[in-house]
Amino acid sequence: MDKYQASKCLHCPIRSKIYCSCLDVENLKDFSDNAKHETFDKKVIILSSGNEINSIYNILDGIIKVYQLNEDGNQQIIGFLYPGDFFGSHEGGQYQFFAETVSQAKLCKIPIKKFRIHLSKNAGIRDKFYEATTNELSLAREHINILTKNSAEQKVLDFIRMISLRQHKMGQPINPVHLIMPRIDIANYLGLRLETVSRAFTKLKANNSISLNNFDSIIINNAIS
Amino acid sequence: MDKYQASKCLHCPIRSKIYCSCLDVENLKDFSDNAKHETFDKKVIILSSGNEINSIYNILDGIIKVYQLNEDGNQQIIGFLYPGDFFGSHEGGQYQFFAETVSQAKLCKIPIKKFRIHLSKNAGIRDKFYEATTNELSLAREHINILTKNSAEQKVLDFIRMISLRQHKMGQPINPVHLIMPRIDIANYLGLRLETVSRAFTKLKANNSISLNNFDSIIINNAIS
DNA sequence: CGGGCTATTGACGCCTGTCAACTACGGTGG
DNA sequence: CCACCGTAGTTGACAGGCGTCAATAGCCCG
Numbered sequence: 001m002d003k004y005q006a007s008k009c010l011h012c013p014i015r016s017k018i019y020c021s022c023l024d025v026e027n028l029k030d031f032s033d034n035a036k037h038e039t040f041d042k043k044v045i046i047l048s049s050g051n052e053i054n055s056i057y058n059i060l061d062g063i064i065k066v067y068q069l070n071e072d073g074n075q076q077i078i079g080f081l082y083p084g085d086f087f088g089s090h091e092g093g094q095y096q097f098f099a100e101t102v103s104q105a106k107l108c109k110i111p112i113k114k115f116r117i118h119l120s121k122n123a124g125i126r127d128k129f130y131e132a133t134t135n136e137l138s139l140a141r142e143h144i145n146i147l148t149k150n151s152a153e154q155k156v157l158d159f160i161r162m163i164s165l166r167q168h169k170m171g172q173p174i175n176p177v178h179l180i181m182p183r184i185d186i187a188n189y190l191g192l193r194l195e196t197v198s199r200a201f202t203k204l205k206a207n208n209s210i211s212l213n214n215f216d217s218i219i220i221n222n223a224i225s
Numbered sequence: 226m227d228k229y230q231a232s233k234c235l236h237c238p239i240r241s242k243i244y245c246s247c248l249d250v251e252n253l254k255d256f257s258d259n260a261k262h263e264t265f266d267k268k269v270i271i272l273s274s275g276n277e278i279n280s281i282y283n284i285l286d287g288i289i290k291v292y293q294l295n296e297d298g299n300q301q302i303i304g305f306l307y308p309g310d311f312f313g314s315h316e317g318g319q320y321q322f323f324a325e326t327v328s329q330a331k332l333c334k335i336p337i338k339k340f341r342i343h344l345s346k347n348a349g350i351r352d353k354f355y356e357a358t359t360n361e362l363s364l365a366r367e368h369i370n371i372l373t374k375n376s377a378e379q380k381v382l383d384f385i386r387m388i389s390l391r392q393h394k395m396g397q398p399i400n401p402v403h404l405i406m407p408r409i410d411i412a413n414y415l416g417l418r419l420e421t422v423s424r425a426f427t428k429l430k431a432n433n434s435i436s437l438n439n440f441d442s443i444i445i446n447n448a449i450s
Numbered sequence: 451c452g453g454g455c456t457a458t459t460g461a462c463g464c465c466t467g468t469c470a471a472c473t474a475c476g477g478t479g480g
Numbered sequence: 481c482c483a484c485c486g487t488a489g490t491t492g493a494c495a496g497g498c499g500t501c502a503a504t505a506g507c508c509c510g
Contacts, residue, residue, distance in 0.1 A: 070370050078366055090359050133358050134315050140365035141303055145295050147372040148416035150499075152466070183489065191373035196466055198490055215475095215489070375467075377498070408457065421498055423458055440457070440507090 008032050012108070017084035017170075018058055019132065022124035034114040039106045046099040046107070047088060053095055055109050056088040062105025063180050067098050067188075077189040079139060080181060082166055086132070088112070102181045147191055155190045156200040157209060160218055177218045233257050237333070242309035242395075243283055244357065247349035259339040264331050271324045271332070272313060278320055280334050281313040287330025288405050292323050292413075302414045304364060305406060307391055311357070313337070327406045372416055380415045381425040382434060385443060402443045 009032040015021055023031060037060065040046065046057060049068065064081040078097065081087060087099050089112075118125050146158045164177045179186065187194040204210045211219040234257040240246055245256060262285065265271065271282065274293065289306040303322065306312060312324050314337075343350050371383045389402045404411065412419040429435045436444040 068366065068370065076370055076373055078369055090362075091356065096363065130355060130358070131316065133355070133362065137315075137358065137362050137365060138321065140362060140369065141293065144303055144365065144368055144372065145293065145301055147369065148301055148413075150416070150465095182487095188373075191375070193467055194489080195468080195491085199466090202490075375497095418499055419457080420459085420500080424498090427458075 008037065009035060012060070014058065014060060014084045018086060019125050019128035020058075022122075022128055027118070027122065031110070031118070034110055036109045037106060038109055040101045040104065042101050042103050042105075044101045046101065047095050048098050049095050051095050053088065053093060053112050055112055056086060056115050057099070058086040058108040058110075059083050060106040060108055062107075063102040064099050064105060065102050065181065065185060067100070068096070069098075075188060077185055078143070079136075080163075080166075080185075080189070082170060084170060089115075089129070090133075102185065143189075152190075152192050152196045152200045153203050155192065156186070156197055157204060159186060159190060160210065160220060164220060175219045176213060177220060179216045179218060183215075233262065234260060237285070239283065239285060239309045243311065244350050244353035245283075247347075247353055252343070252347065256335070256343070259335055261334045262331060263334055265326045265329065267326050267328050267330075269326045271326065272320050273323050274320050276320050278313065278318060278337050280337055281311060281340050282324070283311040283333040283335070284308050285331040285333055287332075288327040289324050289330060290327050290406065290410060292325070293321070294323075300413060302410055303368070304361075305388075305391075305410075305414070307395060309395060314340075314354070315358075327410065368414075377415075377417050377421045377425045378428050380417065381411070381422055382429060384411060384415060385435065385445060389445060400444045401438060402445060404441045404443060408440075 009015065009020065009023075009028045012020070020028070020031060040062075046064070047055075059081055061083055064085075064087065065077050066079045066081060066087060067075045067077045070076050075098075080102070081099075088095065090096060119129065142162065146155055146162070149155050149158060160177050160179070163179060164174050167178065168174050183197050184194045187197045190197065192200075201210075201212070205212060208221055210221060213219070234240065234245065234248075234253045237245070245253070248256060265287075271289070272280075284306055286308055289310075289312065290302055291304045291306060291312060292300045292302045295301050300323075305327070306324075313320065315321060344354065367387065371380055371387070374380050374383060385402055385404070388404060389399050392403065393399050408422050409419045412422040415422065417425075426435075426437070430437060433446055435446060438444070
């Protein structure tokens with residue numbers, strides 16, 4: 001069992017891209033003992049705002065959307081997470097957001113109590129973790145930048161570029177861009193309606209800014225402008 | 226000199242609302258020795274994106290706007306800071322944003338090297354600092370929530386409420402709300418044009434949602450809806 | 451009193467939201 | 481294998497809201 005667990009983290013496909021990268025073999029084994037891999041179907045809510053924080057999740061495979069409910073009870077998507085991202089932390093007793101699978105997903109789940117022990121005794125993890133938070137902050141600000149663009153076409157193009165860079169960071173090519181999430185989620189993220197997003201795609205095709213293979217496979221024709 | 230410096234932090238009007246609150250007398254004196262108070266006119270750029278990080282600033286009095294330049298070179302305001310807020314940190318070698326005074330402002334400036342020494346040896350400050358970063362993150366998400374509202378009227382009303390809460394956190398009453406920043410900055414923050422913001426104010430007055438004393442002194446008539 | 455800056459208001463065209471119809475794709479059951 | 485249905489995406493028509501350009505009003509400061 002121990003052997004299997006240790007190898008689980010040792011052979012983790014995303015370890016180099018996450019806070020665990022700073023762990024030595026000893027600590028990694030400790031992590032392995034506590035980490036549990038789970039697979040989820042699409043459209044499954046992993047955690048909900050207001051629930052007691054009990055675990056932190058690393059994404060091994062698949063895409064997760066993170067959203068809040070605004071005062072009217074409407075969903076507001078604040079981000080899409082990819083393999084190598086994690087979610088579920090951020091002090092305080094309760095989760096401040098919802099996390100839901102967009103596609104089928106494989107997650108690595110670590111009890112928050114165990115995780116906090118690592119945080120307290122390992123400065124490396126602490127730093128990585130702080131870094132991850134500031135990274136979230138810059139993603140939020142990038143989101144803000146997109147939201148203040150004044151045409152739907154520009155917002156959608158920026159969105160596609162953002163996803164393109166995101167998948168590039170995971171070692172995949174810039175093109176084609178795979179938009180796994182449905183149009184309605186893109187629209188929500190951009191503060192638009194799905195019809196408007198659909199029209200923006202049509203215009204971008206007409207512009208030759210992009211080409212579509214399928215709904216979800218897009219080629220950005222011009223890196224500029 | 227030392228005596229004056231120590232009393233500077235001891236009598237600091239915002240100390241209870243900032244990371245310094247966790248300092249004991251000894252460390253406070255150390256802070257005092259390094260902290261420098263400076264007064265700035267309105268519309269003065271305190272720090273610029275891309276510049277080497279050399280100081281961290283606490284706001285003693287006045288309002289600061291924080292902005293980025295997007296790819297077109299346009300200003301995008303990402304926040305307004307009030308007394309008790311600070312800015313200038315966030316690891317990496319360079320500032321990632323611009324900070325500019327909106328009103329006349331009084332700041333407390335601390336060399337980053339000295340500050341990092343405190344960070345490394347004082348867990349209390351470290352925690353407070355991490356907390357401040359997550360707080361920034363939730364402010365950014367609140368901003369995102371406002372930006373996705375689909376009417377200008379709603380955006381402006383949300384903005385006024387946000388500022389109202391902000392000044393309440395500083396111990397001032399909810400009403401009247403003082404909008405120190407010009408309409409053009411509000412418009413920029415909300416992703417609108419200043420004419421649209423102006424019209425939104427007019428509509429909100431007609432609705433009886435708000436009343437205006439002056440341009441910058443506003444009463445929210447109905448806390449609900 | 452005059453000049454410059456900021457805010458408001460007006461006119462108009464375009465873009466986005468809304469409602470609705472239609473198409474494309476995938477899965478299920480006969 | 482095909483018919484059917486449900487879900488997701490596209491397209492159309494129309495009205496209202498926002499951006500744009502322009503003129504006017506209000507305020508501060510010299």
